[in-house]
Amino acid sequence: MLSRTADNLYWLSRYVERAEYLARILEVTQRLTTLPIAYSGETNEWESAVATAGCAGAFSAHYSEATEETVTEFLCFSTANPSSIRNCFEMARTNARAVRTALTMEMWDAINGTWLQLKRFGNGPTSREEFIRFLRWVQEASLRFDGRAYRTMLRNDAYWFSRLGLYQERADNTARILDVKFHLLLPTNERVGGPLDYFQWAAILRSVSALTAYHWVYKESVKPWLIADLLMLKDEMPRSLASCYGNLVQNLDYIAQAYGRQGPAQRQARAVRTKLQNSRMDDIFQKGLHEFIGEFISSNNRLGAAITEQYLM
């Protein structure tokens, strides 16, 4: 297939996944800020949302203060923020249009329909209720797109490249949540039963839709080190770093098999997965959670560069 087609498919999935992630962060932030201060803590949750979205620098270039209004605008509707939800969908559709021949009708319909509906929201919601509806709609749009891709695409390189974009983005997103919130997860911060931390921890789980999953996996009350374990090392948790890398390795292997050649991308993905498989939470905490996450984010970026070099140009 054309390198450009593979590139478009890869980014199409990334943008849709990113839009969904932003919507989750905002939904959780919205929820935290409605709690009385005694439960939510003193930190500015809106600032934290911008950091988790990975665009603190761009944000401060446009606004002096992180408030509900400025953050919502910047992350959802701003045309100045290349990663706003609006721009994500805009870029997703541009990529989709460029590879229409590689998409199924159902996928095109989903992304084009989303793009058409996006116009209905204009430059932002007029009420909190509408804002929540908007965030739900974004998540639905992503699920619909992903579901249609899963159910209608041929299992060939087009599908595998779209999966690579999805899992790389997802791994990056989970890592960013951990990167911003790591201090809440350190065992030294343990004050079991404290209401403040509970809501913060629950918020982390919610932002990867894993609050229920947590209880099924651990069958105990929310503990920060278990949250870190779930989000990083648990294979069965679909948004964990381990799960994302299991999928990345698998899809890269499919491509290598089809093309009859392994390359740096396959080696890089396997190296990261092996590292995750061989890690225990105790060791990670001991050596430094923050450092581990930082290293993971750079490795994930290196994988992106390797995929680009090997296939997309």
Add this chain to the structure above:
Amino acid sequence: MAGIFDEMTGADGSIRAPYGELSRWLEEVPPEVLDHRRREAELIFQRIGITFAVYGEADSQERLIPFDVVPRILAAKEWDFVSRGLEQRVKAINAYIGDVYGKREILRAGIIPEDLVFQNPVFRPEMNGQKVPHDIYVHIAGIDIVRVDAETFYVLEDNARTPSGVSYMLENREIMLRLFPELFSRHRIAPVENYPDELLATLKSVAPVTASSDPTVVLLTPGIYNSAYYEHSFLADKLGVELVEGRDLFVKDETVYMRTTQGPQRVDVIYRRIDDDFLDPLAFRPDSALGVPGVMAAYQAGSVTLANAVGTGIADDKAVYSYMPEIVKFYLGEEPMLKNVPTWRCREAEHLSYVLDHLEELVVKEVHGSGGYGMLIGPRADKAQIEAFRAKLKAAPTNFIGQPTLALSTVPTCVEEGIAPRHVDLRPFVLVGRDKIRIVPGGLTRVALKKGSLVVNSSQGGGTKDTWVLDT
């Protein structure tokens, strides 16, 4: 304009045979049902994303072309005549282009003035003496035809470069099949859905002789910002070939390759939907970012087929158009079956003075114009517009031709006040392969939705209709 021919009611007001069933059906079906289906069609088009861009309109980057649900119908005999006329015309066009870039017999015979060819900006000196695969220049032609009465079809324009619109022909049929299955069961309509197959067979048949037995075909698009991008992606999909942009291709050792996830892959046939000017920055416009550097050298070396060939504009220029009857006679020794609209070439003094004297009754067009831009429809223009045009015409007469204002036929059309006659034209698509000429029955019918309007171009508010050729 007295005596407008309506294709349903004919000259005397009685329903013409091909429209018998349709006219009965139009009487049976309640207007609100028709209106409902019309809106349904619009929704489907929007969802599929069949859009086109109108240049110069900032806020509406993508628009839908209005679709009219009432089909236009041609009897088998009418189509048979038209298609034979098309085949004849396209054969002559190919012979003419080969001659112009080859022996130039038609120029030496004095039938076409030399300066009309050599001074023409669409003439490509690079093609002089250049052999093209299988001597075919125009592989895909879109010939615009209008009808003025039961017997007479005129060719209004030949499109020999990169004619568009075939995706509408195909999608219109799909939508009609979906919306009006019962109407189809009451007719026997020749299918059009095999067009992509015919196109692919045509393109493969013209691969260079050095190519493998299963040549690699690609469709080259200027990209997603081109007004016809939807069509490009649609066709590539139906053909099952890669839709490439200039940056996806590169030339090495006078061979064209595309960049794939598995490394370079050789390309044998390029169905290019990009104009000559932008094709190759090394050969033509150096500022073109859309083209493929070196593709012209590969083409000249014979390692790749371009469809259509470079330089075919020399056949569809409106000034050359006026010589088409002579061109047909010169190369084929036959009388042209499809008539030409009588044309005054303003480059000739006598013709110019006639046109200047009759501006209020003529249509005056720019020789290189398209899309209905830059033309004067005398009977529809006011004094000021005519005078402004007169000045333009006097300043550069060679740029213009004049034609009588034709009474284009009308077809019943679903408009606000109900079903009413609207003017139409027809663009059939002619495919020229090494083995044979293929024409899918019908083509794209364009309709001027405004009452009395003669301009059918989509950029000027025209719509489209499904075109039915009856099988019996």
